[in-house]
Amino acid sequence: MTKILVTGCAGFIGFHLSKLLLSSGQNVYGIDNLNKYYDVDLKKRRLEILKKYSKFKFYKIDVFNKKKLLTNFKKEKYHYVIHLAAQAGVRYSIDNPDQYVRSNLVGFYNILEGCKNTKVKHLIFSSSSSVYGMNKSFPLKENFSSDFPVSFYAATKKSNEVMGHSYSSLYKLPITVLRLFTVYGPFGRPDMSLFQFVKKIKNKKNIYLFNKGNHHRDFTYVDHVVFAIKDIIKKIPNKKIPFRVLNIGSSNPVSLKKYVKIIEKILGLKAKKKLLNLQKGDVIKTYASLKETKKIIKNYEPTTNINLGIKKFVEWYLDFYK
Numbered sequence: 001m002t003k004i005l006v007t008g009c010a011g012f013i014g015f016h017l018s019k020l021l022l023s024s025g026q027n028v029y030g031i032d033n034l035n036k037y038y039d040v041d042l043k044k045r046r047l048e049i050l051k052k053y054s055k056f057k058f059y060k061i062d063v064f065n066k067k068k069l070l071t072n073f074k075k076e077k078y079h080y081v082i083h084l085a086a087q088a089g090v091r092y093s094i095d096n097p098d099q100y101v102r103s104n105l106v107g108f109y110n111i112l113e114g115c116k117n118t119k120v121k122h123l124i125f126s127s128s129s130s131v132y133g134m135n136k137s138f139p140l141k142e143n144f145s146s147d148f149p150v151s152f153y154a155a156t157k158k159s160n161e162v163m164g165h166s167y168s169s170l171y172k173l174p175i176t177v178l179r180l181f182t183v184y185g186p187f188g189r190p191d192m193s194l195f196q197f198v199k200k201i202k203n204k205k206n207i208y209l210f211n212k213g214n215h216h217r218d219f220t221y222v223d224h225v226v227f228a229i230k231d232i233i234k235k236i237p238n239k240k241i242p243f244r245v246l247n248i249g250s251s252n253p254v255s256l257k258k259y260v261k262i263i264e265k266i267l268g269l270k271a272k273k274k275l276l277n278l279q280k281g282d283v284i285k286t287y288a289s290l291k292e293t294k295k296i297i298k299n300y301e302p303t304t305n306i307n308l309g310i311k312k313f314v315e316w317y318l319d320f321y322k
């Protein structure tokens with residue numbers, strides 16, 4: 001029986017991934033600490049859906065707790081580990097760096113230890129497009145410099161990549177790093193712009209556009225991310241150092257201004273926009289090259305365009321919060 005561990009299973013991407021794997025008949029083990037970074041009720045509602053599948057088993061564990069985590073790894077002996085549990089958010093990392101050290105650095109090290117000790121076949125984990133910092137050449141390729149992060153969040157993600165490489169080199173632990181580009185979709189995160197904008201426009205509140213709305217983001221519909229992860233689980237890197245980095249994006253950057261226009265059109269409401277200056281920690285543009293990704297994931301085609309993706313989010317939001 002193949003055992004797949006998904007950490008952060010009550011989170012936005014972890015939920016979608018677990019659901020996809022369960023619906024294809026896999027045995028999924030989920031770990032999450034259900035922290036209060038955003039509405040815990042939303043995390044619990046996602047979990048309730050997963051718990052309907054008989055092949056799902058949930059453990060409430062904080063990955064910072066090395067003893068508890070390693071005991072769990074020893075007991076379950078997972079074959080594949082998809083590590084998505086982390087303290088997310090670029091802006092929050094400026095005022096709350098402790099949380100990032102705790103979950104993203106120490107927690108990540110504990111995951112590496114668990115994978116090493118129990119000889120996990122493949123560790124896949126989520127890094128972020130933010131590691132590219134202020135690179136000005138587009139589209140962003142995996143071999144571009146990622147040594148100059150402009151947020152502490154990005155610094156922890158880049159640290160994970162280099163920590164992972166050392167374990168891959170020392171212990172031949174196969175690792176795939178996925179640099180995710182602004183993921184959105186139903187059950188999305190309340191701290192992210194799409195959720196905030198829809199909520200505020202609906203409630204006739206001001207929305208704040210940093211960099212005067214001139215940010216460009218390579219918005220990526222969540223289905224493309226989780227289908228990519230599912231496809232890659234058994235595509236284990238087999239080089240001398242079994243380590244690879246892949247972008248997971250849509251290669252179609254959209255400006256924040258255009259993004260808001262689409263939301264307005266779908267909601268049939270006008271936004272009260274407040275244009276602000278560039279915020280500390282924010283990168284100006286993200287735009288993924290998918291050349292390497294398509295070599296590994298043969299059918300990787302991010303076909304859900306931004307109009308359809310936002311429509312699906314809005315439909316979910318209006319139904320969920322009715």
Ligand SMILES: NC(=O)c1ccc[n+]([C@@H]2O[C@H](COP(=O)([O-])OP(=O)(O)OC[C@H]3O[C@@H](n4cnc5c(N)ncnc54)[C@H](O)[C@@H]3O)[C@@H](O)[C@H]2O)c1
Nearest residue numbers: 008010011012013033035062063085086103126180182183
């Ligand atoms: N959503 C995006 O646009 C995006 C972009 C780039 C990278 N990522 C990365 O993808 C991963 C998943 O992101 P998401 O959007 O689903 O975020 P999320 O916050 O919805 O999910 C993360 C989950 O991990 C859990 N968690 C956090 N710290 C933990 C800890 N110490 N121990 C156990 N569980 C813990 C949280 O409770 C949460 O349920 C994260 O690593 C994030 O940094 C996300």
